[in-house]
Structure formats: structure tokens, C-alpha cells
Amino acid sequence: MKILPATHPREFARLDSTEVRSRFLVEGLFDADRVTWVNSLDDRLLLGGVTLAGAPCPVTAPAELGGQALCARRELAVVPLSGPVTVTTDGTDHRLDPLDVLYVGLGTGEISLDGTGRVYLVSAPAHQHCPTAVADREKAHATELGEQERANRRTIRRHIHTDGVASANLVLGVTTLHPGSVWNTMPPHTHLRRTEVYLYTGLGEDDHVVHLAGPPEDTRPIIVADDQAVISPGWSIHSGAGTRAYSFIWAMAGENQDYADMDAVAVASLR
């Protein structure tokens, strides 16, 4: 498993683009038939992915977690990027369409995936059990944001959050850009109290997102392809412009679960 240690924000400014990519960009998550894991030591967010080909695929903990079951001290979100997919948790089946979300609570034993298509996994440490539940796309709390003139009209769906499917730590949702809009999260923000990961999807082979990362006064672009993720430590902005409309799955863990706990950054102050 690839492990991504934390980076000091002052060090960030000295990294070249290869080094920025190797520390913050998560690629190659969707191998066939077996889950690939990447562990960010920022808030111990564990990111996984697999491409299912019609056979059951167990979701087990990477060896580096110390030999216990994945949800022995963690919770998990399962998000099919294509599908449909059936997730079985301790003998119960949950059917998910693309961009539905299954929350899997602390203490769950056996987890397996079946179906076809790519499945994204996000796990965070948990200290209390919350019930396993489907947070489907149609029932998610949805907010419309942005303006056509700023090319940033988008729908933000919150799936795992304080007023929706409850969790101990993880907060997760899906933002979808309207056709013709390309900017997400601009004006940007930071939230020192939480790490956030964006997994961009729906771009196709030829389109990319220019994701902006780093302290607001010293940002760097990261060119992101379809089904790749970017880790944003609490000190980093996370915003991007695509070469077309797209969706992204945002997932956070840390000190609180308050979606609105953001430190806004003025566009004019960005460097």
C-alpha cells in the first residue's frame, strides 16, 4: 500500500510538480478485481478503488493497518463510479447505482462488492458505531451554487453529514458541475480542522481538471485526470477548473463534521 506522510506547508513551496504529484495526487486506484489502497497520514484517510468484472471482491484491511478487520476501528464509504454494484455487509445486500453512497459503520465484519464497474472507497478512523445505511443520490441534501457568468454552476449533494446519514468522523458528498460550468470551489477555502480529498470523475479520457493546491499565498496547479484524487491537508486550498463539466466526490475527516466550518479565501489574495 502506498503511504503518503504529511507535508509541512513551508516545504510545499519548494516542491517541483513531480514531487507535488507524488505526495498529493492519488492515481492508479482502479485495478481489476482487487482493491488498491492508499493511506494518507493526514487524518489517516484511507482511499481505495477497484474495477469489478462480475465476480465478488472482498474488501479487507491492508496489512499495514495491523491485521484487524477494516472496520474494527474505522468506518467506510462505498461509492460506485459506474455500476450498478451490490455491497454485502455481514450478510446484508445493498444495491447501489452510480454515485449513490453506502456508509458502513464501525464494527462491521465481512464486506464484499459485486457487479461491474469502478468502485471508490474512503475510510476514516471512527470512535463510535453508526448504523450502516445507503445515502442514495435522489435523497441526498442538495444545494445549488454558482453562476453561469462565472462558469461555476454546480449541485452539491451531501450524503454522509450531520443532518443525513450519520457517521463518527467521515463527511462525504458529491458535487456535479452543470453543463458549461467548469469551476469548483472558487472562491476557495481552507479548513485547518479537517483534511479533504477530491476524487474527480466523469471527465472521460481527453479532459482534465487543473486543480489548485497549497497555502492560499503560494499555490500550485495539479493536472488531474478522470478517476484520480487529490489530498488537501487542512492548510491547503482545494479548487479546480475542468476542460469540461465533471463530478467530484469530496470526503473529509478531522476535528469536526461541520460542513460550514470553512475559512474563506478572497480570490484577490491568491498567489
Ligand SMILES: O=C(O)C(=O)C[C@H](O)C(=O)CO
Ligand atoms: O463545489 C464546491 O464548492 C464544493 O463541493 C466544496 C466542497 O464540498 C468542499 O470543499 C467542502 O469543504
